[in-house]
Amino acid sequence: MEGLSSKGVLSHLSVLAVQTKRRRNPPQQSTRVKELKAEAEALMMRREQLKAEIQTHKSLQRMRLSMDKQCSHEGEEEMDEDSENSQLLQLMAKHSQLKDLLYAHHLIGGYDIINTSLGKGVCVSVTTAYEGVYLDTYNVEIDLKPVLRITRHNVPPFIPLNELAEQNNIQTNIKAFLDVLSQHLNAHAGRKQQLKLVKERFPSVDVMESNVLCSILVLMFTVPRQKTAVLCTLNYSDHTRCLPTTVHIQCEDKDLPESPEWKKKQSLLMEMPVHKALMTMKTMGDIL
Known part of the structure; x- marks a missing residue:
């Protein structure tokens, strides 16, 4: 009996101790209220910040x-220009x-562009170069609305500009169109530059024929050993490349073009720019 009563007393005392501790340390409701107030203030500050950003965005749009429109006085709504x-x-x-x-x-792949027609179009510049030397620059002006349309350009007439635009679907892939156009322009510039270098560096080589596209080049040079004139025709049928697709050699000596030595020279002229191939042939003593 004494043991049971002592356990009951101890249990009762433990409950009283817990209740007393709770009364001495009530829940920190005031701390939670402060946290909620801080969150509310942060949200209000964020709201004001968003309002300011929206107003700034509207001002930028105007x-x-x-x-x-090139009218700086319009759309500013009483804004002091000097402020x-x-x-x-x-x-x-x-x-x-x-x-x-x-x-x-x-x-569009890194091409230089400027706005035209009060922002309704763009002018794209395509620069040509060969062997690290910048050559000519061509410009294509394109209207953007209602559809993409080439309005003006200074591309040479022998470059099929409209055909390239149609084949490469300028409406959906303007970069593909510009890439192909750049290939054509740079290839032509490269062929033209090669012809210029041949005339400058090889006075003994006669340019018998060429065209504005530089897609055909006929050269005449002399083989020093036989003192024989050789007619060499280079045909550039792929207008996106600077190297010929076929090389034809003619000579009074019918056996010379078919010889293994001149077969190698024929391959050399197809694999290297013409001015470099001629320099190799001259260094080897094959031509004057």
């Missing part, structure tokens, strides 16, 4: 339209325009 905010917004609008141009520059 200024972009104004800049596109610090106005100058900042103008800089931001210009920065936004530059970002758009850089994005378009990336989309």
Whole structure:
């Protein structure tokens, strides 16, 4: 009996101790209220920040339209042009325009572009080069709306510009069209430059025939051993390349073009730019 009563007393005392501790340390409700207030203040600050960003975006849009129309006084809605905010917004609008141009520059594969027709079109520049030397630059002006349409250009007439635009579907893949156009222009520039170098570096080699596309080149040179004139015709039927597709050699000596030695020279003329092939042949003493 004494053991049972002592256990009951101890249990009762334990319950009383827990209740006393709870009364001394009530839940920290005030701390939770402070946390909620802080969250509410942060949300209100974020709301005001978003409002400011929306207003700035609207101002930038108005200024972009104004800049596109080349009328800086329109669309600014009583904004003081000399104010610090106005100058900042103008800089931001210009920065936004530059970002758009850089994005378009990336989309079309790195070609240089400028806005035309008050933002309704673009002018794309295609620069040609050969062996590290920059040559001619060609420009193609393209309207963007309602569909992509070439309006003006200075591409040579023997380059089938409209045909290339149709074949490569300029409406859906303008980069493919520009890439093919660049291949044609650079190949022509390379062939033209090779012809120029032949005339400058090989006075003993006569250019008998060539055309504006530089797709046919007929040369005459002399074989020093036999003192024989050789007529060499280079045909560039692939207008996207600088190397000939066929090389034909003619000579009074019928056996010379069929000899293994001249078969190698024929292959050399097909595998190397003509001015480099002629330099190799001259160094070897095959031509004057």
